[in-house]
Amino acid sequence: MSVTAFRGGDQPAVSPAQAKVTTQSLQQKKLRRRPITALTAYDYATARLVDEAGADIILVGDSLAMVVMGYDSTLPVTMEEMLHHTRAVRRAVKRAMVVADMPYGSYQVSEDAGVANAVRFLKEAGAEAVKIEGGAQRVELVRRLSLAEIPVVAHLGLTPQSVHKMGGYKVQGKSLEAISRLTAEAQALQSAGAFAVVLEGIPREVASRISAALSIPTIGIGAGAECDGQILVLHDLLNLTFAAPAKFVRRYGDAAELIRNAVRSYCQDVEERRFPSDDESYHLPKETLAALVEPEGGLRRKA
Ligand code: KIV
Numbered sequence: 001m002s003v004t005a006f007r008g009g010d011q012p013a014v015s016p017a018q019a020k021v022t023t024q025s026l027q028q029k030k031l032r033r034r035p036i037t038a039l040t041a042y043d044y045a046t047a048r049l050v051d052e053a054g055a056d057i058i059l060v061g062d063s064l065a066m067v068v069m070g071y072d073s074t075l076p077v078t079m080e081e082m083l084h085h086t087r088a089v090r091r092a093v094k095r096a097m098v099v100a101d102m103p104y105g106s107y108q109v110s111e112d113a114g115v116a117n118a119v120r121f122l123k124e125a126g127a128e129a130v131k132i133e134g135g136a137q138r139v140e141l142v143r144r145l146s147l148a149e150i151p152v153v154a155h156l157g158l159t160p161q162s163v164h165k166m167g168g169y170k171v172q173g174k175s176l177e178a179i180s181r182l183t184a185e186a187q188a189l190q191s192a193g194a195f196a197v198v199l200e201g202i203p204r205e206v207a208s209r210i211s212a213a214l215s216i217p218t219i220g221i222g223a224g225a226e227c228d229g230q231i232l233v234l235h236d237l238l239n240l241t242f243a244a245p246a247k248f249v250r251r252y253g254d255a256a257e258l259i260r261n262a263v264r265s266y267c268q269d270v271e272e273r274r275f276p277s278d279d280e281s282y283h284l285p286k287e288t289l290a291a292l293v294e295p296e297g298g299l300r301r302k303a
Helices: 003-007 023-031 044-052 079-092 111-125 136-147 160-166 176-192 204-213 255-271 286-290
Strands: 036-040 057-060 097-101 129-133 152-157 196-200 218-221 229-232
Touching: 023 036, 044 057, 044 079, 057 079, 057 229, 079 097, 079 111, 111 129, 111 136, 129 136, 129 160, 136 152, 136 176, 152 176, 176 196, 176 204, 196 204, 204 218
Parallel strands: 036 057, 036 229, 057 097, 097 129, 129 152, 152 196, 196 218, 218 229
Antiparallel strands: none
């Protein structure tokens, strides 16, 4: 990098709305009480649209196991599949921070494995940060990732990779004991070096207390309005999940209806020979056409 580029000397001025999102700019948002916007995306086209529309963070979530691959939990998705989708998202995104979700099994076995797999997301797929689920049991891994220069988003509360241990997808942090444990875990993850914490499926009042207790941003999903930011699964927001939405989901569009209608119209047009039209067809040059005779069955060369 040249000294000028380092100082930003010859770079065009960009408004904060266009500037690249970094861990520092997210921290600034918390300080200025400006909500952080985050969404999942898993492929080039949707990541590009989400980035152009202005989301701060794009999470390549392991939710792709369910909403893209059709599994009934997030557990089966593999490192190679997550890397593949993260690369596609990386190619699309200019402004947002790309966070890769570490899949189940890629960090639970050992901290060494966790660091090695996280490095792959940055080195082979262009992620700028990784997300891992869990509380006290992840503090050492967060510390190790920070030492390896890997920005980490922690994830507390309803952690889908622990579905079997939790006995289903249930709201967490409802007892006094659970509230103080969650708060202490959030603080420990912050001290270990996490730059943000996703709070999922916990009561609004609890998320509000944790958000106030932390200096790093909290990003809520099913955790109420007082978090420093919000995240949703893109397919939930667009009605692409084929299931009744959870209480915390707001549908901002109906992509299912849009796609169904478009495909239905296409099929009808093909069946009724309205597609393709002459304008949607390629044509021979006049001279070549003139050199051909056209009997009933189609084009034939003149004898
Ligand atoms: O995988 C995912 O989409 C997530 C979000 C729900 C936070 O972890």
